[in-house]
Amino acid sequence: MSAEAKAKYRGKVLQVAVPSPLRRVFDYLPLPKQQALSKPRVGVRVKVSFGRQQLIGIVVAVTDSSTLEKKKLKPILACLDSEPLLSDAVFKILLWASNYYQHPIGEVFAAALPAKLRNGIPLRENSKFWTAGKPSAEEADLLGRAAKQKDLLSFIRTEGETSESQMREAGFSKQLLSQLLQKQLIQEHSRTDAPAACFEPLEPAENFDIELNQEQLVAVTAVSKTLDEYRCFLLDGITGSGKTEVYMRIMQEQLSKGLQCLILVPEIGLTPQTITRFKQRFNCPVVSLHSGLNETERMTAWSQARDGSAGIVIGTRSAIFTPLAKPGLIVIDEEHDSSFKQQDGFRYSARDLAVSRARQENICVVLGSGTPSLESLHNARSNKFTHLHLTQRTGIDQSSSMEVIDVSNEAMIEGFSEQLLYRIRKHIQQRNQVLVFINRRGFAPILNCQSCGWICECENCIAQFTVHANPPSIRCHHCGAAARLPRSCPNCKSKDLNTMGIGTQRIESFLKNQFPDTPVIRIDRDSTRRKHSLERMLEEINKGDPCILLGTQMLAKGHHFPNITLVAILDADSGLFSADFRGQEHMGQTIVQVAGRAGRADRPGEVLIQSRHASHETLQSLANKTYAEFSDTQLEERMTAQLPPFSHLCLLRAEANEMQPALQFLDGIAQFCQRFCEHNSLPIEQLGPLPAPMEKRAGKYRVQLLLKTDKRSKLQALLSALCAELEGMKLPRSVRFSIDVDPQDLV
Ligand code: ADP
Numbered sequence: 001m002s003a004e005a006k007a008k009y010r011g012k013v014l015q016v017a018v019p020s021p022l023r024r025v026f027d028y029l030p031l032p033k034q035q036a037l038s039k040p041r042v043g044v045r046v047k048v049s050f051g052r053q054q055l056i057g058i059v060v061a062v063t064d065s066s067t068l069e070k071k072k073l074k075p076i077l078a079c080l081d082s083e084p085l086l087s088d089a090v091f092k093i094l095l096w097a098s099n100y101y102q103h104p105i106g107e108v109f110a111a112a113l114p115a116k117l118r119n120g121i122p123l124r125e126n127s128k129f130w131t132a133g134k135p136s137a138e139e140a141d142l143l144g145r146a147a148k149q150k151d152l153l154s155f156i157r158t159e160g161e162t163s164e165s166q167m168r169e170a171g172f173s174k175q176l177l178s179q180l181l182q183k184q185l186i187q188e189h190s191r192t193d194a195p196a197a198c199f200e201p202l203e204p205a206e207n208f209d210i211e212l213n214q215e216q217l218v219a220v221t222a223v224s225k226t227l228d229e230y231r232c233f234l235l236d237g238i239t240g241s242g243k244t245e246v247y248m249r250i251m252q253e254q255l256s257k258g259l260q261c262l263i264l265v266p267e268i269g270l271t272p273q274t275i276t277r278f279k280q281r282f283n284c285p286v287v288s289l290h291s292g293l294n295e296t297e298r299m300t301a302w303s304q305a306r307d308g309s310a311g312i313v314i315g316t317r318s319a320i321f322t323p324l325a326k327p328g329l330i331v332i333d334e335e336h337d338s339s340f341k342q343q344d345g346f347r348y349s350a351r352d353l354a355v356s357r358a359r360q361e362n363i364c365v366v367l368g369s370g371t372p373s374l375e376s377l378h379n380a381r382s383n384k385f386t387h388l389h390l391t392q393r394t395g396i397d398q399s400s401s402m403e404v405i406d407v408s409n410e411a412m413i414e415g416f417s418e419q420l421l422y423r424i425r426k427h428i429q430q431r432n433q434v435l436v437f438i439n440r441r442g443f444a445p446i447l448n449c450q451s452c453g454w455i456c457e458c459e460n461c462i463a464q465f466t467v468h469a470n471p472p473s474i475r476c477h478h479c480g481a482a483a484r485l486p487r488s489c490p491n492c493k494s495k496d497l498n499t500m501g502i503g504t505q506r507i508e509s510f511l512k513n514q515f516p517d518t519p520v521i522r523i524d525r526d527s528t529r530r531k532h533s534l535e536r537m538l539e540e541i542n543k544g545d546p547c548i549l550l551g552t553q554m555l556a557k558g559h560h561f562p563n564i565t566l567v568a569i570l571d572a573d574s575g576l577f578s579a580d581f582r583g584q585e586h587m588g589q590t591i592v593q594v595a596g597r598a599g600r601a602d603r604p605g606e607v608l609i610q611s612r613h614a615s616h617e618t619l620q621s622l623a624n625k626t627y628a629e630f631s632d633t634q635l636e637e638r639m640t641a642q643l644p645p646f647s648h649l650c651l652l653r654a655e656a657n658e659m660q661p662a663l664q665f666l667d668g669i670a671q672f673c674q675r676f677c678e679h680n681s682l683p684i685e686q687l688g689p690l691p692a693p694m695e696k697r698a699g700k701y702r703v704q705l706l707l708k709t710d711k712r713s714k715l716q717a718l719l720s721a722l723c724a725e726l727e728g729m730k731l732p733r734s735v736r737f738s739i740d741v742d743p744q745d746l747v
């Protein structure tokens with residue numbers, strides 16, 4: 001793409017992004033007859049031959065020269081669109097993201113488009129219609145006594161341009177149509193469907209059932225004031241504090257101007273309830289984009305967003321790339337949620353891109369959360385975001401009280417202290433509901449041999465197999481491998497095998513034993529795999545009869561349980577001493593989110609946290625202070641350690657079937673980085689290369705090199721140079737290399 005390089009060919013050249021792992025665009029010639037035309041334009045799809053394949057790419061630029069000689073330039077095979085597929089803003093965001101996340105541009109476009117478009121299906125359907133000319137002399141002879149054919153012919157004459165469905169509705173068969181066609185009494189035509197019309201602007205709302213409280217009013221007013229330009233708001237309010245009500249007021253304002261709203265929710269938060277809530281409030285088309293759609297549904301929803309016929313577009317992570325004809329607002333609900341970060345392939349943060357996109361579109365973006373990420377809080381402190389607070393839970397005076405139970409000297413029974421069991425019993429006797437939280441599914445995380453100490457590990461990963469109860473099996477939570485439960489130790493043949501640790505299934509059977517008269521409902525990935533099973537469980541819980549609800553972090557998202565009066569966090573310690581520097585932040589967010597799901601006005605919730613380190617400062621600040629104070633402390637610690645958000649990270653990772661080649665490869669990369677930084681006086685810290693905390697996963701050994709700097713631009717300069725270097729190198733085939741900018745997962 002460099003303009004200085006010497007042109008060897010002058011003439012119209014298309015720079016095409018093709019789905020390939022190469023970080024560059026490729027020059028092609030237009031079709032001969034398109035040389036003089038303005039077609040193809042930037043943003044359209046073209047079919048090109050690429051090596052021995054035919055691929056579909058996107059025209060990223062149209063230039064008037066190439067550094068390649070004419071004989072090396074191939075013409076495209078076909079131009080697939082007459083208009084760009086993506087809006088200008090989305091197109092620019094993708095180019096920017098390809099650069100920022102150092103991901104091949106062709107793959108970035110591929111990730112943003114529905115599969116149908118990636119595969120070359122036309123953007124709009126072609127529809128057929130038929131017309132009939134004036135009555136002719138031969139007509140009577142041709143028709144003879146075919147009365148039905150006569151009827152159809154006169155029907156088409158009266159209707160004018162007639163579609164198949166019109167004929168079908170009037171009771172004419174397809175056969176009649178082909179008979180008329182054969183006799184050449186009618187003509188067949190086709191045309192591309194016009195884009196659907198934009199949705200009708202909503203009537204401005206006059207009355208709402210709900211009167212906003214003071215804080216909500218302040219929030220709505222603040223956003224309303226700047227609705228026609230870019231601004232990022234952090235709406236900080238716990239579950240039930242009325243965030244959604246605030247989003248809806250702002251949405252109402254934009255929808256009544258005919259502007260569309262894009263709402264992003266965590267993977268698991270996109271429940272039918274969320275969609276229903278918007279549909280009930282707004283009399284305008286709502287479309288959703290998530291992993292549960294088939295490709296036809298996805299294409300339809302995407303087109304409605306693009307054409308402007310959908311007023312509200314609600315979706316998970318990748319919906320951030322949906323083009324909007326009339327963008328008016330972006331909302332990211334639960335902005336702290338880790339599902340907004342794509343963890344493989346094109347590793348982007350949908351939250352961060354939402355902010356860039358809003359800036360590009362010159363519209364407002366609202367990031368909402370009850371437990372904002374430290375990144376967003378830091379941005380609010382440095383005035384990049386406007387911080388809005390909702391501190392009152394509607395209808396509840398006080399947020400639930402939290403208490404840490406010290407279990408360091410307790411004999412635990414299947415993960416429960418005496419005290420906790422006593423408290424659960426008390427709440428059940430008072431005919432309330434109880435929620436037990438543990439972030440580990442399966443029966444037990446460890447299977448070992450009592451005689452020789454052997455531990456059952458996954459061969460593909462350096463990780464223990466988790467024991468599952470139903471059916472009895474061992475499963476690896478990292479690579480998905482599964483096998484039957486071994487009956488004896490493969491090492492010493494002893495039958496004395498033992499499970500250690502607790503998982504949801506084990507607790508389920510324990511609680512059923514302890515509370516035989518109370519339903520125990522387990523909610524985790526395994527128990528909700530079947531369609532509608534989660535909805536059925538939620539229904540049962542919402543009936544309000546006493547029950548024990550038990551589950552993983554699925555409980556921390558999306559749902560509210562007004563009848564729960566006791567929340568028990570079985571084990572807070574794994575988060576306290578995590579290998580990941582975000583461990584404590586995530587633990588705090590999960591606990592506050594789980595606690596926030598429970599209780600209502602007349603029955604305030606009680607939260608109990610079991611820990612062997614009850615006096616740990618982090619736990620104490622969670623229990624005795626607000627999330628704001630907790631996150632302040634966390635931010636201070638990050639500042640002292642110069643960790644994000646006070647520095648910027650990039651994780652370079654190499655994976656191979658053996659450790660050595662991966663280490664060797666990253667060593668070379670580290671040396672390049674070292675030289676480049678010295679040469680350009682870039683203060684970038686390097687940590688590694690070192691084996692990843694999880695050394696082997698899914699059969700691959702993993703080595704990583706962490707880069708750390710105080711300024712993003714410095715890191716970007718290094719990464720661009722590194723990618724250019726890699727492009728020119730022959731990479732060892734056995735090594736898989738990836739770049740993760742602003743990584744979330746360091747394990
Ligand atoms: P969040 O999105 O923060 O979890 P919601 O907006 O869903 O909170 O509000 C929680 C509940 O309180 C909803 O049932 C909502 O209708 C109700 N609510 C919100 N704001 C008010 C208000 N100002 N007065 C009365 N009820 C409200």
Ligand code: ZN
Binds near residue numbers: 449450451489492
């Ligand atoms: Zn053994």
Ligand code: ZN
Binds near residue numbers: 459460461478481
């Ligand atoms: Zn595994």
